[in-house]
Amino acid sequence: MKPIDVFKALSNETRLNILQWLKEPEKHFPKQGAHLPKEVSYKGGVCVGDIQEKANASQSTISHYLNMMQKAGLLESVRHGQWTYYRRNEEVIRQLAEYFETEI
Amino acid sequence: MKPIDVFKALSNETRLNILQWLKEPEKHFPKQGAHLPKEVSYKGGVCVGDIQEKANASQSTISHYLNMMQKAGLLESVRHGQWTYYRRNEEVIRQLAEYFETEI
DNA sequence: ATTATATATCGAGTTTTCTCGATATGTCAA
DNA sequence: TTGACATATCGAGAAAACTCGATATATAAT
Numbered sequence: 001m002k003p004i005d006v007f008k009a010l011s012n013e014t015r016l017n018i019l020q021w022l023k024e025p026e027k028h029f030p031k032q033g034a035h036l037p038k039e040v041s042y043k044g045g046v047c048v049g050d051i052q053e054k055a056n057a058s059q060s061t062i063s064h065y066l067n068m069m070q071k072a073g074l075l076e077s078v079r080h081g082q083w084t085y086y087r088r089n090e091e092v093i094r095q096l097a098e099y100f101e102t103e104i
Numbered sequence: 105m106k107p108i109d110v111f112k113a114l115s116n117e118t119r120l121n122i123l124q125w126l127k128e129p130e131k132h133f134p135k136q137g138a139h140l141p142k143e144v145s146y147k148g149g150v151c152v153g154d155i156q157e158k159a160n161a162s163q164s165t166i167s168h169y170l171n172m173m174q175k176a177g178l179l180e181s182v183r184h185g186q187w188t189y190y191r192r193n194e195e196v197i198r199q200l201a202e203y204f205e206t207e208i
Numbered sequence: 209a210t211t212a213t214a215t216a217t218c219g220a221g222t223t224t225t226c227t228c229g230a231t232a233t234g235t236c237a238a
Numbered sequence: 239t240t241g242a243c244a245t246a247t248c249g250a251g252a253a254a255a256c257t258c259g260a261t262a263t264a265t266a267a268t
């Protein structure tokens with residue numbers, strides 16, 4: 001986890017929104033595609049299409065953003081069939097908050 | 105304090121270094137210019153020239169960086185004669201850590 | 209096999225950031 | 239008031255990030 005990559009990832013309103021939406025997926029993605037049972041689906045994250053729809057940017061842009069956020073360590077992904085589900089990597093985010101408090 | 109401006113300010117290695125150096129100015133700027141009595145000087149921050157020397161970038165670049173960091177809220181400045189001293193704005197940085205914990 | 213759907217990758221034009229040297233401004237000393 | 243020094247601002251070329259549409263890949267359904 002390189003702090004600078006994380007800060008870059010957070011330097012964009014859409015990406016910051018995505019990270020915050022994924023804190024409460026049930027709230028921000030209510031009509032979540034029923035490709036999976038609800039429990040699994042929410043725990044497993046939200047699929048790219050749903051995120052794209054809410055973020056209102058092109059499909060390629062959102063895919064790129066999610067990849068960047070994952071490389072920075074903020075997100076993790078699981079593939080189920082043709083869908084890729086992204087969710088927060090809470091462990092890394094916790095470390096990051098700690099880094100912020102002690103190193104910044 | 106806009107989080108995105110802060111994250112942008114932190115997205116650069118030199119600026120991140122400056123912020124961290126200013127946590128312990130005595131340690132990182134030992135041969136601090138004696139323009140002011142030591143107590144005053146360290147409390148008041150470090151002057152642009154000393155920061156520039158350590159950061160190893162041009163004078164205009166460092167001046168620009170410091171200004172950007174101040175606008176983001178991370179630093180504050182005091183002018184004494186021909187020198188401008190920059191120091192951390194600990195209050196804003198504290199708020200920021202809190203924002204990080206609760207909102208990110 | 210073919211078609212349809214979801215996501216990833218590619219290529220490129222646009223915008224923003226980076227970084228510098230040159231110059232302007234402000235302050236002190238002689 | 240002139241000269242020297244510290245810092246700020248300006249202008250611009252180079253590099254990086256943004257963002258899109260087009261296309262490729264992977265999976266599922268028929």
